[in-house]
Amino acid sequence: MSAPSLELHEARYTWGGDEFLFVEVDEAMSLAANFKVMTLASKLSAVGVEGVVDICPANASLLIRFDPDVLAPSVLESTVRKLEREAAMGHADTLETRIIEVPVWYDDPFTAEVAQRFREGFHQEPEGTDLDYAAKVNGLEGAAEFIRRHHEQPWLVSMVGFVAGLPFLFQLVERQKQLEVPKYLSPRTDTPKLTVGHGGCFGAIYSVRGAGGYQMFGVAAAPIYDPAQSLADFEDFMVFFRPGDNVKFRPIDEQEYNAIQDEVANGTFRYRQAPVVFELHSALEDPERYNRELMEALNGI
Amino acid sequence: MAFEVKSPGLSTTVQDRGRPGYYNVGIPQGGSMDQYSAEMANALVGNPPEAAVLECTYLGPVLTATEAALVAVTGAPVPVRVNGQERQEWTRLALEAGDELSFGPLRGGTRFYLAFAGGIDVPEVLGSRSTYLIGGIGGRKLEAGDVVPIGVPDGVPPRSEAVPEEFRPVFAKEQAVRVVMGLYDHRLTQAGRESLLTGEWTVTPVADRMGIRYSGPGVQWKEREQPFGAGSDPSNIVDAGYAVGSIQIPGGTQPIILHRDAVSGGGYAMVATVISADMDLLARAAPGTATRFVEASLDEALEARKERTAFRDRALAALRSG
Numbered sequence: 279m280s281a282p283s284l285e286l287h288e289a290r291y292t293w294g295g296d297e298f299l300f301v302e303v304d305e306a307m308s309l310a311a312n313f314k315v316m317t318l319a320s321k322l323s324a325v326g327v328e329g330v331v332d333i334c335p336a337n338a339s340l341l342i343r344f345d346p347d348v349l350a351p352s353v354l355e356s357t358v359r360k361l362e363r364e365a366a367m368g369h370a371d372t373l374e375t376r377i378i379e380v381p382v383w384y385d386d387p388f389t390a391e392v393a394q395r396f397r398e399g400f401h402q403e404p405e406g407t408d409l410d411y412a413a414k415v416n417g418l419e420g421a422a423e424f425i426r427r428h429h430e431q432p433w434l435v436s437m438v439g440f441v442a443g444l445p446f447l448f449q450l451v452e453r454q455k456q457l458e459v460p461k462y463l464s465p466r467t468d469t470p471k472l473t474v475g476h477g478g479c480f481g482a483i484y485s486v487r488g489a490g491g492y493q494m495f496g497v498a499a500a501p502i503y504d505p506a507q508s509l510a511d512f513e514d515f516m517v518f519f520r521p522g523d524n525v526k527f528r529p530i531d532e533q534e535y536n537a538i539q540d541e542v543a544n545g546t547f548r549y550r551q552a553p554v555v556f557e558l559h560s561a562l563e564d565p566e567r568y569n570r571e572l573m574e575a576l577n578g579i
Numbered sequence: 580m581a582f583e584v585k586s587p588g589l590s591t592t593v594q595d596r597g598r599p600g601y602y603n604v605g606i607p608q609g610g611s612m613d614q615y616s617a618e619m620a621n622a623l624v625g626n627p628p629e630a631a632v633l634e635c636t637y638l639g640p641v642l643t644a645t646e647a648a649l650v651a652v653t654g655a656p657v658p659v660r661v662n663g664q665e666r667q668e669w670t671r672l673a674l675e676a677g678d679e680l681s682f683g684p685l686r687g688g689t690r691f692y693l694a695f696a697g698g699i700d701v702p703e704v705l706g707s708r709s710t711y712l713i714g715g716i717g718g719r720k721l722e723a724g725d726v727v728p729i730g731v732p733d734g735v736p737p738r739s740e741a742v743p744e745e746f747r748p749v750f751a752k753e754q755a756v757r758v759v760m761g762l763y764d765h766r767l768t769q770a771g772r773e774s775l776l777t778g779e780w781t782v783t784p785v786a787d788r789m790g791i792r793y794s795g796p797g798v799q800w801k802e803r804e805q806p807f808g809a810g811s812d813p814s815n816i817v818d819a820g821y822a823v824g825s826i827q828i829p830g831g832t833q834p835i836i837l838h839r840d841a842v843s844g845g846g847y848a849m850v851a852t853v854i855s856a857d858m859d860l861l862a863r864a865a866p867g868t869a870t871r872f873v874e875a876s877l878d879e880a881l882e883a884r885k886e887r888t889a890f891r892d893r894a895l896a897a898l899r900s901g
Contacts, residue, residue, distance in 0.1 A: 300819075
């Protein structure tokens with residue numbers, strides 16, 4: 279593989295009315311595009327431009343909210359374009375982040391119940407389950423193999439949003455090994471809290487109960503959003519995940535799920551996590567070898 | 580000072596000017612849907628513009644004052660009653676302890692606002708008192724038996740007791756909403772683009788603080804091979820941040836315009852964004868409102884924003900001078 283470059287091609291700039299600048303780094307999803315978005319977002323944040331209200335890094339694009347009474351759109355655009363050129367020239371291909379283990383009860387009864395309620399008119403294959411369907415469209419033997427592929431290799435939080443604290447996840451594997459699943463034909467009005475879902479090439483953990491269009495595979499055992507900030511992992515902020523976090527799912531059974539529920543109720547649950555310096559070039563050169571290094575950081579604690 | 584809730588209404592929440600700065604983690608700006616109406620209610624009772632008010636949707640609450648209080652009702656046209664007697668909207672009302680405030684059926688629009696001198700004194704979360712229902716921030720809808728705490732008034736009410744007629748918004752059954760084309764509008768066919776800007780669109784009942792859905796002639800998307808990760812429908816994109824006010828058209832049939840409690844991102848292409856000056860107008864649209872989307876340039880949007888601010892300032896000056 280050739281040496282990775284942050285440069286890609288020049289981003290596309292467009293306006294969301296008079297308060298939003300939208301910068302599309304790439305139409306397609308890739309780790310390099312996501313890295314460029316994160317680099318651009320952190321550079322803009324570091325510069326501290328007066329009048330910038332929100333900097334929202336997404337998978338392959340960046341949304342910036344600004345107050346046009348304070349900051350002229352043309353000034354914002356030229357500032358971001360300058361930072362984009364710096365990002366392309368710079369050496370910013372590492373990210374100080376963390377790897378976090380997320381226990382998941384795959385093939386659980388909660389998502390199964392909701393899936394049953396939204397079949398005809400919502401799902402591509404109303405007679406089956408979301409897991410069977412996902413296995414089939416990815417050419418895998420069955421649900422068990424899909425589940426194994428889902429948790430075997432770690433993921434990167436490529437975006438946080440939709441609703442409060444929901445992480446979008448991009449699996450750290452080569453493109454031909456990415457799991458891809460269509461979204462529901464029409465969005466559901468209900469999704470269990472902490473559902474582990476998938477749509478397009480993206481995984482997600484639904485932080486709160488509500489609407490959703492991703493296929494549903496299981497439930498995470500512990501909260502990822504805690505507005506009351508009662509657990510220690512939420513001491514600093516009510517949202518747990520940050521863009522750039524690495525996530526390793528760990529399959530658990532009903533017994534362990536219930537044990538974790540007790541820990542959450544007692545206020546003693548802590549996520550297993552370790553600090554890592556994520557290296558883009560290593561991740562692109564040989565993902566599986568690099569993933570083993572990442573997971574060693576987690577196993578070393 | 581407080582109000583006791585005898586009956587909560589359909590969906591009554593505490594709102595203020597909103598909670599900017601957390602959209603990057605999916606927490607929306609929130610705040611009163613119709614910011615102008617909320618600000619006028621505050622001005623009538625001598626509150627600063629950022630004071631928290633009650634936003635009432637369709638069916639209003641029944642409240643009892645525990646002490647004497649100044650209140651004002653603005654927004655969607657609604658009969659206002661004190662102890663069953665009709666009073667005026669867009670005016671300052673003096674209540675005595677034990678007075679009951681109630682409302683008749685809405686005559687247009689969807690939401691009206693109640694300001695109390697002193698403002699609603701619930702705790703701030705992330706710098707705002709606004710309720711974000713889905714995220715469980717800042718409480719919940721009012722329920723019967725709730726006690727709504729009111730702060731100590733520290734402002735002087737203006738000389739005028741009423742907002743002059745020319746400064747009261749119109750709640751029409753037809754709207755022209757100005758939009759800046761952009762974001763992913765290049766993905767529409769020419770016919771699809773024309774359909775958006777020349778068609779008549781109708782507000783459906785599927786409308787809430789997150790967004791407003793319209794029915795109408797539909798639009799066409801350009802056929803193409805989808806980029807990796809985007810999903811198979813031509814209206815799909817690699818999940819991206821959503822501009823507040825932006826219009827997405829999943830599948831090409833029913834446009835959805837995101838409003839104050841917008842989801843912050845997702846995988847549907849946005850093709851235009853309502854200008855900031857018309858977001859209050861959008862908030863006044865009741866189901867059935869016939870809507871045209873009128874293209875504006877970015878410069879026109881900025882000009883309209885200035886005009887909106889100037890209009891608000893003239894209204895405040897008129898209140899002060901009596």
